[in-house]
Amino acid sequence: QLVAYEVKRMRAEEGNKQKILRHIKELAEKLYKNENPYPAVTMHKVQKPTEGCHLRIHQKPFPRLDEGTVQWIIDQATAKLQTAPPAVKAEKKCMVPSGPPIAAFMERNGSALANSARRLEVVRNCISYVFENKMLEAKKLFPAVLRAMKGRAARHCLTQELNLHVQQNRAMLDHQQFDFIVRMMNCCLQDCTAMDEHGIAAALLPLVTAFCRKLSPGITQFAYSCVQEHV
Numbered sequence: 340q341l342v343a344y345e346v347k348r349m350r351a352e353e354g355n356k357q358k359i360l361r362h363i364k365e366l367a368e369k370l371y372k373n374e375n376p377y378p379a380v381t382m383h384k385v386q387k388p389t390e391g392c393h394l395r396i397h398q399k400p401f402p403r404l405d406e407g408t409v410q411w412i413i414d415q416a417t418a419k420l421q422t423a424p425p426a427v428k429a430e431k432k433c434m435v436p437s438g439p440p441i442a443a444f445m446e447r448n449g450s451a452l453a454n455s456a457r458r459l460e461v462v463r464n465c466i467s468y469v470f471e472n473k474m475l476e477a478k479k480l481f482p483a484v485l486r487a488m489k490g491r492a493a494r495h496c497l498t499q500e501l502n503l504h505v506q507q508n509r510a511m512l513d514h515q516q517f518d519f520i521v522r523m524m525n526c527c528l529q530d531c532t533a534m535d536e537h538g539i540a541a542a543l544l545p546l547v548t549a550f551c552r553k554l555s556p557g558i559t560q561f562a563y564s565c566v567q568e569h570v
Contacts, residue, residue, distance in 0.1 A: 343436045458487040459496045466500045469519045470509055477519060488526045494535065497527050498542035501550070510549045517552040521565045528569040540569075 352358040465484045468477035487493040501520070504510070512520060524543060531539050547563035554560050 340435050455490070455492055458483075458490060458493050462487055462493050462496045463500055466497070466504070466523075469516050470504055472513075472516070474515055474519075481519070481522075484523065485526045488523075488530050491535070491539070494527045494530065494539045495542075497523060498539060498546065501546050502542070505546060505549045510551060512550060512552050514552060517550070517560075517562070520550055521562055524562060524566050525569075528566060531569075 348362070352362060461480055461483050465477050465480040468474070468480065484493075488497070524547060528540060528543065543566075547566055548561055550562040551559045
């Protein structure tokens with residue numbers, strides 16, 4: 340329904356934070372009501388008798404119940420239940436038009452594909468800067484790379500790019516390069532799902548045993564020692 344009916348409204352709200360927030364609040368309420376259609380049933384609390392109340396002298400005897408009255412109350416309740424509507428609302432099915440094309444939602448300066456391509460370009464550029472020792476440039480792009488790692492395509496791109504550098508015998512890194520590469524790998528694994536286990540995570544396995552740095556003569560640290568805690 341949002342896709343079909345709300346595009347004009349969303350466009351009209353662009354740049355007005357208060358309107359956008361009001362719209363989000365309305366949506367949140369709709370979603371909440373959808374998940375919780377029935378209000379919570381209030382339970383009647385019956386108070387417990389106080390301690391030692393049975394020892395009181397002036398205790399009134401429990402009144403004798405009239406069988407006819409009790410039966411009448413039960414019959415009334417049964418009749419009400421029989422005429423009451425079913426507890427679960429019948430699901431109303433309705434046709435929702437497809438609405439405008441998805442492109443209508445995209446930013447004016449480009450589609451989702453362009454956005455995705457831009458992210459991959461950022462990942463590639465950052466890795467190139469790291470290996471070219473342009474650390475200041477890499478540092479500028481680094482936050483954007485970490486954000487891009489939320490997307491599967493960017494994670495896949497990272498493994499491909501790192502693999503190219505391994506093939507070029509550029510696996511021995513200095514301390515700063517090592518730190519950048521390890522942080523990227525950690526972020527990539529952090530955002531991996533179970534679906535990525537045999538894809539992204541498996542592709543990273545040979546890479547973490549290839550990238551390394553010299554700590555001192557004869558002592559080499561490999562990247563896997565910094566990323567092996569991930570599930």
